[in-house]
Amino acid sequence: GQQLNQSPQSMFIQEGEDVSMNCTSSSIFNTWLWYKQEPGEGPVLLIALYKAGELTSNGRLTAQFGITRKDSFLNISASIPSDVGIYFCAGPNAGNNRKLIWGLGTSLAVNP
Amino acid sequence: KAGVTQTPRYLIKTRGQQVTLSCSPISGHRSVSWYQQTPGQGLQFLFEYFSETQRNKGNFPGRFSGRQFSNSRSEMNVSTLELGDSALYLCASSWDSGIYNEQFFGPGTRLTVL
Numbered sequence: 001g002q003q004l005n006q007s008p009q010s011m012f013i014q015e016g017e018d019v020s021m022n023c024t025s026s027s028i029f030n031t032w033l034w035y036k037q038e039p040g041e042g043p044v045l046l047i048a049l050y051k052a053g054e055l056t057s058n059g060r061l062t063a064q065f066g067i068t069r070k071d072s073f074l075n076i077s078a079s080i081p082s083d084v085g086i087y088f089c090a091g092p093n094a095g096n097n098r099k100l101i102w103g104l105g106t107s108l109a110v111n112p
Numbered sequence: 113k114a115g116v117t118q119t120p121r122y123l124i125k126t127r128g129q130q131v132t133l134s135c136s137p138i139s140g141h142r143s144v145s146w147y148q149q150t151p152g153q154g155l156q157f158l159f160e161y162f163s164e165t166q167r168n169k170g171n172f173p174g175r176f177s178g179r180q181f182s183n184s185r186s187e188m189n190v191s192t193l194e195l196g197d198s199a200l201y202l203c204a205s206s207w208d209s210g211i212y213n214e215q216f217f218g219p220g221t222r223l224t225v226l
Contacts, residue, residue: 033212042116042202042217043155088155092210099168100212102155 004089006103014111019076021106023089032072033100034063035088043088047074081112114138116205116218124224130191133221137184137205143167144186145209146178149200149220158201160209161186167209190223198225 005024013019023032031050035043047058049065049072056063060077076083086105093099117136125131137144145168146158157170161180178188184205190197200222206215 031212041219042204044217045213045215048213090155099157099160099170100155104154 004091004101004103006089006106008106009104010107010109012109012111013079015079015081017079019079019083019108020073021075021087022071022073023103024071025091026070027094028069029072029091029094030069031092032063032065033090034061034072034074035090036085037088037105038085046087076108079108079110081110084108084110116203116216118201118203118218118221120221121219122222122224124226125193126226127193127195129193130189131193131223132187132189133201133223135186135188135203135205135218137186137203138216141205141207142184143206143209143215144180144184145204145215146186146188147202147204148172149202150198155202158188162209193225195225198223 034047036046037043046061047056047063052065052069053067054065062075064073066072072089086107088105089103090100093101116138119134135144143162145160147155148158149155158172159166159178160168164180175191180186200220202217202220204215204217
């Protein structure tokens with residue numbers, strides 16, 4: 001079945017640094033979604049990508065839909081302490097696009 | 113507008129028991145999806161309900177069931193609990209499925225099975 005591989009698994013950075021994380025799949029996705037989850041909360045959608053090559057920003061966050069349609073990247077610039085959380089990529093299942101397939105997440109810690 | 117609410121927030125049960133979790137969607141939303149979240153498996157889709165009908169189902173055993181009421185509130189039930197059922201159970205609501213930028217998650221119910 002479809003799987004999403006996220007890396008790195010965790011990151012510990014200094015405030016002000018830029019962050020990059022990625023998500024890859026062995027099969028093609030037509031939509032890539034990036035979420036953030038904070039402790040005690042459900043995931044919150046950050047960015048949605050719908051077209052190969054698409055580059056979309058949301059404040060300090062920028063995400064790209066890979067040209068091969070098998071990967072996506074999320075960058076956070078000038079990190080701040082409130083960026084702490086777990087970042088997930090997700091995409092609709094090819095056989096049934098109402099089911100989301102999720103990566104295992106990248107845990108981000110920011111040292112102020 | 114009130115967000116998605118889930119009750120209870122925390123629950124401790126023992127093996128063999130059953131449990132019912134509740135999800136109240138955002139007003140006007142008719143689609144409710146349920147997910148199981150564990151550290152090792154991440155978020156796994158359980159099922160989706162729309163207008164009181166189950167529209168999609170994930171790959172979970174029959175011990176996991178759900179339903180949706182006419183006011184769109186949804187419940188999920190797990191019977192004969194196993195240790196491996198310990199997880200955070202999340203629900204998400206939207207006015208229709210596949211509308212990800214208008215789908216919102218609740219805070220989850222943390223279930224611990226002893």
